[in-house]
Amino acid sequence: xxxxxxxxxxxxxxxxxxxxxxxxxxxxxxxxxxxxxxxxxxxxxxxxxxxxxxxxxxxxxxxxxxxxxxxxxxxxxxxxxxxxxxxxxxxxxxxxxxxxxxxxxxxxxxxxxxxxxxxxxxxxxxxxxxxxxxxxxxxxxxxxxxxxxxxxxxxxxxxxxxxxxxxxxxxxxxxxxxxxxxxxxxxxxxxxxxxxxxxxxxxxxxxxxxxxxxxxxxxxxxxxxxxxxxxxxxxxxxxxxxxxxxxxxxxxxxxxxxxxxxxxxxxxxxxxxxxxxxxxxxxxxxxxxxxxxxxxxxxxxxxxxxxxxxxxxxxxxxxxxxxxxxxxxxxxxxxxxxxxxxxxxxxxxxxxxxxxxxxxxxx
Amino acid sequence: xxxxxxxxxxxxxxxxxxxxxxxxxxxxxxxxxxxxxxxxxxxxxxxxxxxxxxxxxxxxxxxxxxxxxxxxxxxxxxxxxxxxxxxxxxxxxxxxxxxxxxxxxxxxxxxxxxxxxxxxxxxxxxxxxxxxxxxxxxxxxxxxxxxxxxxxxxxxxxxxxxxxxxxxxxxxxxxxxxxxxxxxxxxxxxxxxxxxxxxxxxxxxxxxxxxxxxxxxxxxxxxxxxxxxxxxxxxxxxxxxxxxxxxxxxxxxxxxxxxxxxxxxxxxxxxxxxxxxxxxxxxxxxxxxxxxxxxxxxxxxxxxxxxxxxxxxxxxxxxxxxxxxxxxxxxxxxxxxxxxxxxxxxxxxxxxxxxxxxxxxxxxxxxxxxxxxxxxxxxxxxxxxxxxxx
Numbered sequence: 001x002x003x004x005x006x007x008x009x010x011x012x013x014x015x016x017x018x019x020x021x022x023x024x025x026x027x028x029x030x031x032x033x034x035x036x037x038x039x040x041x042x043x044x045x046x047x048x049x050x051x052x053x054x055x056x057x058x059x060x061x062x063x064x065x066x067x068x069x070x071x072x073x074x075x076x077x078x079x080x081x082x083x084x085x086x087x088x089x090x091x092x093x094x095x096x097x098x099x100x101x102x103x104x105x106x107x108x109x110x111x112x113x114x115x116x117x118x119x120x121x122x123x124x125x126x127x128x129x130x131x132x133x134x135x136x137x138x139x140x141x142x143x144x145x146x147x148x149x150x151x152x153x154x155x156x157x158x159x160x161x162x163x164x165x166x167x168x169x170x171x172x173x174x175x176x177x178x179x180x181x182x183x184x185x186x187x188x189x190x191x192x193x194x195x196x197x198x199x200x201x202x203x204x205x206x207x208x209x210x211x212x213x214x215x216x217x218x219x220x221x222x223x224x225x226x227x228x229x230x231x232x233x234x235x236x237x238x239x240x241x242x243x244x245x246x247x248x249x250x251x252x253x254x255x256x257x258x259x260x261x262x263x264x265x266x267x268x269x270x271x272x273x274x275x276x277x278x279x280x281x282x283x284x285x286x287x288x289x290x291x292x293x294x295x296x297x298x299x300x301x302x303x304x305x306x307x308x309x310x311x312x313x314x315x316x317x318x319x320x321x322x323x324x325x326x327x328x329x330x331x332x333x334x335x336x337x338x339x340x341x342x343x344x345x346x347x348x349x350x351x352x353x354x355x356x357x358x359x360x361x362x363x
Numbered sequence: 364x365x366x367x368x369x370x371x372x373x374x375x376x377x378x379x380x381x382x383x384x385x386x387x388x389x390x391x392x393x394x395x396x397x398x399x400x401x402x403x404x405x406x407x408x409x410x411x412x413x414x415x416x417x418x419x420x421x422x423x424x425x426x427x428x429x430x431x432x433x434x435x436x437x438x439x440x441x442x443x444x445x446x447x448x449x450x451x452x453x454x455x456x457x458x459x460x461x462x463x464x465x466x467x468x469x470x471x472x473x474x475x476x477x478x479x480x481x482x483x484x485x486x487x488x489x490x491x492x493x494x495x496x497x498x499x500x501x502x503x504x505x506x507x508x509x510x511x512x513x514x515x516x517x518x519x520x521x522x523x524x525x526x527x528x529x530x531x532x533x534x535x536x537x538x539x540x541x542x543x544x545x546x547x548x549x550x551x552x553x554x555x556x557x558x559x560x561x562x563x564x565x566x567x568x569x570x571x572x573x574x575x576x577x578x579x580x581x582x583x584x585x586x587x588x589x590x591x592x593x594x595x596x597x598x599x600x601x602x603x604x605x606x607x608x609x610x611x612x613x614x615x616x617x618x619x620x621x622x623x624x625x626x627x628x629x630x631x632x633x634x635x636x637x638x639x640x641x642x643x644x645x646x647x648x649x650x651x652x653x654x655x656x657x658x659x660x661x662x663x664x665x666x667x668x669x670x671x672x673x674x675x676x677x678x679x680x681x682x683x684x685x686x687x688x689x690x691x692x693x694x695x696x697x698x699x700x701x702x703x704x705x706x707x708x709x710x711x712x713x714x715x716x717x718x719x720x721x722x723x724x725x726x727x728x729x730x731x732x733x734x735x736x737x738x739x740x741x742x743x744x745x746x747x748x749x750x751x752x753x
Contacts, residue, residue: 171460179532
């Protein structure tokens, strides 16, 4: 459950239902997902229910060729992932060969980012109108490992299993808020309320609480608290798609973590800066940040961070077409994530498989 | 039946004053040799705390946890369950969300099902008692809990603190947790791991906590680093029976005589018996042990009064046991302590001194002239023999 933004749970259910009733029939279902990492969660969820074939769309010609040649198992679901920026030949292929999505006798789910959808609506309008279903998954994740929860000052992390549990956590924190006189503890409670609201998909409420927490931590001179709340504000803005603003907050948080020698959070904010720049398409810059974060996680023996940063580096290199480097990173990431039984291991394994297949085809 | 300890401020009074005057929830280490009367002092502390101001959870880890397979994660679960229990015992109605959340979390980390609890609750045990029982008896439950908590210990500490805040708020009292017998951890490495690797967690509970602390660990080079994380380290030293210069310590001897006189009818002792036992042991636990052994000797012989021979025989038996089990290196170290009246490790890797202090073959004392170390008075007759043979 933790892999989905809670506000998306109903939408994911709806999507699964639509796929279920489309099995064995042609259908074209479009779905926007907030980020590549979140897209992977969606694919995993579908793969748990149906046999899937995931096809990464890289060019218009290849798409047409795949659509014509593919012979899927009759119970399968075809998942097409569109790149973040759609080239003219892809848009043309979608627009002009849209009927092929129905011809292969199984449902086709096309996953794309919201900005790619904008392009589809304007530049491949026939494909857009030809759809049998349409879903929006907002997500909250910005990369392999979105670190908002971890970056909290106190507690360092908390786990939850359901929306009800998060709602209960809000009630408990609100109950305790009136009983606490210690300002540092009060700031922690407000910070945690911010994070729970963030997880519940209410970034505005999250920001409101983080700002209150930040005000207190500044008043009492708690630099560690300042850093955590600033970083979490960055997360909330990133969640709202305000990536530039998020970067500003991450940079402030990073500065504080360096001042006070908080290596773990320094690594967290560097990693999140990497994710933010990746979101902006500045992959080179993202790689620089991931590498800095990776160096710190290795220095402090943070295996989880090391595995996640390596995984993110793999994604970035793959995005730049440097498949060999991507495979190297993913192999190292997988080794670590499996050894610590990380839930991310499966995702990296699948990515690795995908890149190795692509690499073999090229050879 | 308590015998007041001579000296300016007793450790119990020291702790009591600290707790009563503290403006925040402090954490203390309570150090003492095994058998020096720590538990008695802690019971006195509990009794002395004003019931209208403080709520005391005083428990021994020996009652609830498996000491041969001890882990800090088990420890915090048992602490949280003890705190949960005090709410029930005091009739404090916990906030329903906090209570439900705690129960859900505990079930999740222990994998104990509601059915298991229901099937055992017929024995009259409460929910928390059943969990503690399973934790102490079932390796499977411990294994599951440790795995679950490996990355989530802060989750547990947070829930413990939620309980504390709610209980303190509803009862209008401050919570004082006294954890006894932590110095009984079976292996030296176990207690080192517990105190030195996890000391940051030990100061996390948001209430007063008194942790008993194994005195041999205080001779570990890391002690100085850890000590400052706590608000105070209070030491219950052994009462000496001899001064540093070897002269009799009359105050200390009087203390031990008083303890025995409250437990044994002195008419059952021949003249000089009590002095022999007191002066040859200088430790409560050993004194009691020797007197028990001596009385057994007396009973076997069909005598009515304990004689000096009975005590001497009991002392010899213990002395021979020590002589046999001590290594040459230990004996050399004991001779050094006897000569210098100081116990220091040679370096960070050395454990000799700690082993001697742990076995109580070396003891730290304090009187109006300061602190010093000496070998167990019972072993003094062996000094000459060791000196000539080593």
